[in-house]
Amino acid sequence: xxxxxxxxxxxxxxxxxxxxxxxxxxxxxxxxxxxxxxxxxxxxxxxxxxxxxxxxxxxxxxxxxxxxxxxxxxxxxxxxxxxxxxxxxxxxxxxxxxxxxxxxxxxxxxxxxxxxxxxxxxxxxxxxxxxxxxxxxxxxxxxxxxxxxxxxxxxxxxxxxxxxxxxxxxxxxxxxxxxxxxxxxxxxxxxxxxxxxxxxxxxxxxxxxxxxxxxxxxxxxxxxxxxxxxxxxxxxxxxxxxxxxxxxxxxxxxxxxxxxxxxxxxxx
Amino acid sequence: xxxxxxxxxxxxxxxxxxxxxxxxxxxxxxxxxxxxxxxxxxxxxxxxxxxxxxxxxxxxxxxxxxxxxxxxxxxxxxxxxxxxxxxxxxxxxxxxxxxxxxxxxxxxxxxxxxxxxxxxxxxxxxxxxxxxxxxxxxxxxxxxxxxxxxxxxxxxxxxxxxxxxxxxxxxxxxxxxxxxxxxxxxxxxxxxxxxxxxxxxxxxxxxxxxxxxxxxxxxxxxxxxxxxxxxxxxxxxxxxxxxxxxxxxxxxxxxxxxxxxxxxxxxxxxxxxxxxxxxxxxxxxxxxxxxxxxxxxxxxxxxxxxxxxxxxxxxxxxxxxxxxxxxxxxxxxx
Numbered sequence: 001x002x003x004x005x006x007x008x009x010x011x012x013x014x015x016x017x018x019x020x021x022x023x024x025x026x027x028x029x030x031x032x033x034x035x036x037x038x039x040x041x042x043x044x045x046x047x048x049x050x051x052x053x054x055x056x057x058x059x060x061x062x063x064x065x066x067x068x069x070x071x072x073x074x075x076x077x078x079x080x081x082x083x084x085x086x087x088x089x090x091x092x093x094x095x096x097x098x099x100x101x102x103x104x105x106x107x108x109x110x111x112x113x114x115x116x117x118x119x120x121x122x123x124x125x126x127x128x129x130x131x132x133x134x135x136x137x138x139x140x141x142x143x144x145x146x147x148x149x150x151x152x153x154x155x156x157x158x159x160x161x162x163x164x165x166x167x168x169x170x171x172x173x174x175x176x177x178x179x180x181x182x183x184x185x186x187x188x189x190x191x192x193x194x195x196x197x198x199x200x201x202x203x204x205x206x207x208x209x210x211x212x213x214x215x216x217x218x219x220x221x222x223x224x225x226x227x228x229x230x231x232x233x234x235x236x237x238x239x240x241x242x243x244x245x246x247x248x249x250x251x252x253x254x255x256x257x258x259x260x261x262x263x264x265x266x267x268x
Numbered sequence: 269x270x271x272x273x274x275x276x277x278x279x280x281x282x283x284x285x286x287x288x289x290x291x292x293x294x295x296x297x298x299x300x301x302x303x304x305x306x307x308x309x310x311x312x313x314x315x316x317x318x319x320x321x322x323x324x325x326x327x328x329x330x331x332x333x334x335x336x337x338x339x340x341x342x343x344x345x346x347x348x349x350x351x352x353x354x355x356x357x358x359x360x361x362x363x364x365x366x367x368x369x370x371x372x373x374x375x376x377x378x379x380x381x382x383x384x385x386x387x388x389x390x391x392x393x394x395x396x397x398x399x400x401x402x403x404x405x406x407x408x409x410x411x412x413x414x415x416x417x418x419x420x421x422x423x424x425x426x427x428x429x430x431x432x433x434x435x436x437x438x439x440x441x442x443x444x445x446x447x448x449x450x451x452x453x454x455x456x457x458x459x460x461x462x463x464x465x466x467x468x469x470x471x472x473x474x475x476x477x478x479x480x481x482x483x484x485x486x487x488x489x490x491x492x493x494x495x496x497x498x499x500x501x502x503x504x505x506x507x508x509x510x511x512x513x514x515x516x517x518x519x520x521x522x523x524x525x526x527x528x529x530x531x532x533x534x535x536x537x538x539x540x541x542x543x544x545x546x547x548x549x550x551x552x553x554x555x556x557x558x559x560x561x562x563x564x565x566x567x568x569x570x571x572x573x574x575x576x577x578x579x580x581x582x583x584x585x586x587x588x589x590x591x592x593x594x595x596x597x598x599x600x601x602x
Contacts, residue, residue: 021380021425023348023458024484053459054346054492101346101460101495103502106430107311109461134348134458135379136427163562164353167390167422168380174425198522204555206562229528236487236532 008074009117009150011124012046014265016184017143017155019176021168023134025160026189028056029235030225031131034156036242037258039085043126046077049090050116050143051133052102052109058092062238068093074121089120106138113139117146127265134168136175144179153265154182156222160190161209173217184264185222186214187257193227194249220264223257226250297321324469330441331473337372337449339591340471341508342479344500346492348458350484351513351551353382354561356455359480360387361566362584364410369450372403374440375414376467377457378433379426384416388564393417401445413444430462437466451591458492460499468503475598477591478506480548483539484514485531490539497543508590509548511583512536517553518575528553549583551576 009015018031028051035045049057058065061080068089069076077087091102091112122128130147133139144152155176159169169186176183188210193202204227214221225231228250234241245251300306301316314320334340343356356373364371375383384390387406400418403411415426415436428436446452457463468476479500483493493510500507512535516525531537540547554576560567568577 022382023350023380024489025349028488053461054348054495056488056492059488059491098491099494099498101499101502103460103465103499105311105462105465108309110429111309136425137379137433138429138462141427141429160349162558164382164385164558165349167385168382170423171380171425174423175427178425178427193517193526193528195519195522195524196526197524198519200519200521202517202520202555204517204528204553205558206555227528229526229530232486232528233530233532236530 007118008121009128009147012122012128012150013125014127014153015130015147015150016127016153016261016265017130017132017181018158019132019140019155019172020134020158021136021170021172021175022159022165025158025165026225027134027158028060028131029231030156030158030187030189031129032057032060032235033225033231033241033254034258034261035086035129036240037255038127038262040242040255041258041262043262044085044087044124046087046122046125046128047089048116048120048128048130049088049092050113050139051131052091052104052112052139053133055090055092057088057131058090060235060238061086061088063088065095065098066093071121074119077120077122087122087125089116091116109138110142113142114146117143118149127262136172140175141179144181152181154184156184156261157186157219158189159186159210159213160205161188161203161224162206163209165205166209166213169213170217173219183217183219184261185220186210187222188224190227191224196229220260222260223253225253225257324438326438326442327470327473330438330470333442334446334452334471334474337446337452337474338595339450340452340454340474340476341587341591342454342456342467342476342505343482344456344464344479344496345458345482346460346494346496346499347483347489350482350489352458352482353377353386353455354557355480355482355511355513355551356453357383357386357561358566358568358580359584359587360410360412360451360453361568362580363451363453363588364407365568367409370409370411370448371451372411372413372446372449372453374444374452374454375412375416376437376440376454376463378415378428378436378463380457381414381416383412383414383455385564386561387412389417390422390564393420400439401443403444403446411446413440433462434466437463438470441467441470460496464499465503468505476505477594478508480508480587481510481545482513483510483536484529485512485527485535486529487533489529490533490536494539494543497545507545508587509546510536510540511548512550514553515550520555546586548586549579551579551583
């Protein structure tokens with residue numbers, strides 16, 4: 001079916017990429033929690049999971065392995081709720097065996113991402129969050145190339161506090177500059193752990209690296225999210241942390257980040 | 269109207285996805301570019317032309333070059349940020365603590381090279397192109413090579429698609445003067461893509477002892493690691509064992525243990541039992557590990573008596589045993 005250039009993204013108000021040069025810093029976690037917090041604030045949100053070799057979002061939102069359906073305008077995303085306020089599309093849905101490895105070189109990944117970006121019938125969305133794999137390679141270039149036909153608001157960069165991680169994120173910042181992608185801000189994840197037994201705060205992965213990096217590169221620092229076993233557990237079980245622990249420091253951090261992000265999107 | 273996947277004929281490309289995932293014949297096979305699963309693949313024409321079938325002469329060159337390396341170990345994980353580089357670096361340090369052994373560490377993570385910083389070589393650069401063949405020496409018997417040494421600033425991004433990354437890996441394996449080595453440890457990026465396929469292919473004419481798989485305890489990590497294990501099985505790479513990293517955190521003040529990344533599905537132990545793989549050990553979270561890595565020092569020397577350092581020593585011993593047993597087996601077979 002032929003579509004205009006904007007096609008399925010025509011009714012998507014804002015597109016935000018979640019990036020990090022480093023793996024395992026919490027891109028998918030931050031994507032999921034931001035989506036839940038934005039929904040909490042009454043927004044319609046979509047998540048596109050382009051991590052082909054390690055899709056984590058389906059589990060984090062506990063949608064299982066539904067069959068993907070098609071309508072006249074393309075693939076119907078999977079909705080997490082009957083109100084259809086949170087839509088999701090992931091490569092995870094296309095795998096017959098969840099343990100199967102997607103052993104693909106770049107060109108195949110590029111082709112699939114092209115399909116993914118243009119063929120999902122998102123309908124009306126306030127924000128579409130795009131969760132990416134670590135690095136600065138095929139997937140990232142493919143997403144940007146395909147989204148450029150539409151409008152990309154910018155990227156949220158996720159890092160953990162230690163230098164080994166901020167070092168990789170510095171490279172991702174260079175990637176954003178070279179590709180003309182606006183940096184909406186930096187989130188520091190896994191920032192400090194408060195012992196549930198004695199309330200002592202341990203900086204397991206050091207502290208302050210995200211804020212330093214934001215200063216160094218002249219980016220907005222969106223906030224830091226502490227290490228919280230309840231957050232890991234909620235994600236493991238696919239539960240909505242923002243509803244389960246609304247009084248936690250972690251929730252207030254996530255919610256403040258989502259508000260800052262929303263403000264910057266709307267004043268743009 | 270909504271149709272399910274299997275009902276709709278328009279959906280050939282998605283069905284292709286299933287075929288590709290399961291049935292890509294491989295670029296060097298007779299069926300390359302011709303099988304049903306090749307339909308719609310952007311490389312179909314290239315594969316069908318036959319250009320991909322001729323074996324890369326580099327494979328034989330690498331085989332010859334690395335014949336003086338006794339043991340080759342890959343460090344893998346489907347998941348990012350679980351501690352592959354931390355583990356690779358400390359495995360290298362631990363093996364090199366025996367002065368009679370020659371050890372080298374190769375960083376195959378082209379887009380996110382962490383090894384230079386962890387090994388205390390941040391800011392070091394290979395200054396002249398002709399010196400690209402010389403690794404850096406952290407110690408007399410510990411050599412390191414990474415793309416990080418070829419970048420001019422810490423902000424430099426390597427925005428490369430697959431083929432360029434593969435070329436770099438080929439250079440590292442073929443052109444670096446490793447000399448006589450007891451151990452070559454290769455640290456990889458997360459995933460199961462270009463870098464992994466290339467390393468395995470380039471090493472196909474030489475003997476690889478096996479892979480050490482790193483995971484964290486949560487299911488979100490294990491689900492990616494299972495894919496990596498499947499990858500190893502597909503490419504017939506032996507698995508030495510699994511290491512569970514970030515396994516519990518002992519509060520330095522009250523000494524109580526917290527599961528920061530809870531093993532909700534039984535952790536690495538259950539996965540290993542299910543898949544019949546050895547669990548080499550569990551390394552607890554320790555803020556001193558992250559600090560040592562940031563400062564480029566060996567955690568094993570900094571705090572040798574910590575539970576994490578002890579866990580490392582046991583794991584390294586199992587890997588050494590595995591390698592020497594394998595060497596004896598190979599000797600017996602020949």
